[in-house]
Amino acid sequence: MGTTASQLSKESLSEYQELTFLTKQEILLAHKRFTELLEKHEKDQIDARVPMNKIITLPELKSNPFKERICHVFSTSEQKDGSLTFEDFLDLLSAFSDSATLEIKSHYAFRIFDFDDDGTLDCADLEKLVNCLTGETNDAKLSSTEMKQLISNILEESDIDKDGTVNLSEFQHVISRSPDFVSSFKIVL
């Protein structure tokens, strides 16, 4: 199922179509964009990895505050360095595609927001999340009282079992009610 040379074989193309939410054109486009990021000598390798710092130069990810987290979540590298192979890249695009289901999207959203990768969203995760969302400048950050207030409000709303963290099902419960989530959680090349 690997990629051969710098062209996708018809077989792998159809297999990818089967395994992701992407259409043939989307996969081809993704392949083209991915190979642009590769070094010359890597272009023929099957499992070439693109390091994270190149992935986040993609225009679709450049302005995204969660770009590093996205790379980490979809990366299958043993060194946990956020590098992506082509198949990881396809996984990424598939989860963010138009036709991915709510379950898939919320599953990955949860993992993206889970900064410490412990399977739940605790206060530290939420704090980092808020800081990501408010941007990098100092005057945009919330003060610590505001932050505490915000986090306690969120936990009050979403933490159903009152354990102080938001787990996956609570998260999905909240997300499933949102009318905007599916439409905003989308990346199109």
Added chain:
Amino acid sequence: MGNSQRNSRILPLTAAAHLHQVGIEIDGDLSESDDGGTQRRPNRRQAGGRGGAKGRGRGKKPASDDEDEEDEAPRGRRGANRKKPAKKRGGDDEDESEDEPPKRKRGGAANKKKGGKAQDSDDDDSDVGKGKKGGKERRRKRRLRGDGKGKGKDKGKDKDDDKDKKKKKKKKGDSSSDSSSNSSEEEESMSEGEMARLMEEVEEKKKLIANIRNKPWRMQRRLKHLKEAQEFVDKFEGVFFGKGKAGSGHFGSSVASYFIFLRWMYGMNLVLFGFTFGLVVIPEVLMGLPYGSIPRKTVPRAEQDTAQDYSVLMDFNGYCKYSVLFYGYYNNQRTIGVLKFRLPLSYLMVSIGTFGYSLMLVIRTMAKNADVGGGDGEDSDFTFAWKMFTSWDYLIGNAETADNKYASITTSFKESIVDEQENQKDENIHLRRFLRVLANFLITCSLGGSGYLIYFVVKRSQEFATRDDLSWYEKNEMEIVMSLLGLVCPPLFETIAELEDYHPRIALKWQLGRIFALFLGNLYTFLFALFDEVNTKLEEEQAIKNASIWAMKEYYANYSRLMNDSEATPPPMDPADVIRGPCWETAVGIEFVKLTVSDIQVSYLTILIGDFARAVIVRFLNYCWCWDLEAGFPSYAEFDISGNVLGLVFNQGMIWMGAFYAPGLVGINVLRLLSSMYYQCWAVMATNVPHERVFKASKSNNFYMGLLLLVLFLSLLPVVYTIMTLPPSFDCGPFSGKDKMFDVVMETIDLDLPAFMGTLFSYAANPGLIIPAVLLMVLAIYYLNSVSEAYQNSNMELKKKMKMVCRKSPQFSLHMC
């Protein structure tokens, strides 16, 4: 090529958005129905209930025959497809592909039938079962044999529509040649109804794929199902790319939503245009009398010299006035041509049908949006969590927009925090109240002033109509004044509103409400002034009627005197010489057309000057100007979503009103919307900057739909008044010679329908029957209202219970919550 390519690229966002709606619905169904085979059927019914037309379509399927479903499904799907996006992004659907369907429909229907027949033969070959039930059982058996875990997917398949099922049956038959021939057939079938169905099926397929990815299955089975699913999905390559993406990448989803709304409007107008053109204009042109044969179709002798002048044509006088564009051209012959086409009846029915269709469309879209939105009660539940988890728009690809987004998110966090904590600050509450009262007073004054100004200007234009030496300004004064008011007043309101010191969200609502009041007031003042004029004309008519009869008698007398033969029948008077009545309907039609045209001109000019010229100036003068033009005073223009949407809504209201008097108006509007799409898209991309406050309008879309509905009712009123009360002109239009316009319906009932229908209708029109019917409807409304309240209450109770249980026993929380 370019045009069709662009058209196909217009589809994307709407298609994508539609998929979202579908996706959300279907996913909701799927997650509920994860519990196993036995629950499949109830879930399907549930899905039917929730999914509106779509769900109903699916629910119906199991019971009916394959062939029937083919015919049913397109109607159902097309209906489903007609739902309006309304939501910025979630929206879409509907008629974005209106210009493509006619070609495709034919091919589509033919192909479907072919596909169906092929399928059926497969069915018969491979199994006893007929239709869906057979198919389903077969699939169930396969599933049981194969793999217990496929239930979710099966449910998905159960919910699939017939095309899907056919494909699966094919798979069972399982020859690759079959599948490829099937897919090639289906590649050709892309009619509008099919688009909708295809989109839904793609969703189904993708769901399939998702489940397959999540659940361990044997590879062969997975591959098989995925292959068929993917073939289907392949057809959508290219649908996902296009114009909308560029816009949304730059600006986020709210600007895209305006364009979705615009496309929806365009689709609706195209359908209305089709009705009007096909059922009124074309018959008159093809089967009616040609130009110049009867008085109403001829330019009067007095005007013939100037009839071809450009300035006269621009005013829609001269040859324009005596053409199919306006009401006055149509003949009142009861039936025309070989086909005995009843034109007057058709004219009336098309006008009523226009309103009926628009009403149905708007309501269906509103219902669909309300459904997808999950109901308003939920909003307050998760405000913070949603802000955290769903506020980032991943489509943003531009650093500037991202910065604005950060700013807006931060502001919104801070606002919500403050909101939560806020106690009513009592500082200077009296001053605040006074200021608010003052502001409202000022605004009411300006609204009143603008209304009076319009009335005054319309009256003046009536005086001008009698004079001939008019400057260009005087001729178009009314339209200019109305457009200027529409431009100047909203910023005025905004400035006055600063006095009020409201929370920004509330201030925005007030602003929108005031702009709405402004437009409404202007439109209705215009109408009143117009109908004043109509009454004057009606009085005139009487005098002219007498004069024309007298002239006719004189002509005959002269003729028989000249020929010295009182018995000879004189040739009919030359149509251009007959004395003509004032034909008030055409006059009203002309006013509407002129208003629309000037509105178009003003809006295009505004974009050109206000956006483009401003951008050019700011960009190039910035080098040699004292202060930073880009950050300071003019800077670049923001794309005013709400203003544009309101403008669109009111433009549509004018079209609805004017279409009765000027059938050509709908065509003009179609052209306008088409050009607007491209023009505004270019303007937005080239000259506008992203909003500082990113206006999240997903919930507000029902607000705009509600406005549209209100405007629809308000535009219905003048037309109904005209049809029911005003007497038609005696010498022009399809209803001339009758007492009231709806007499044509009575005439048809009397003459064309069998006798018992006439008696039936007369019974039905009996007050003794109508009053109880109205009472019954009121009772029904009351009953449905109480039922819905009861459901809401039980909903709340269930929610509370769930929360309590989850709290008490956390081990259940994973399962239930």
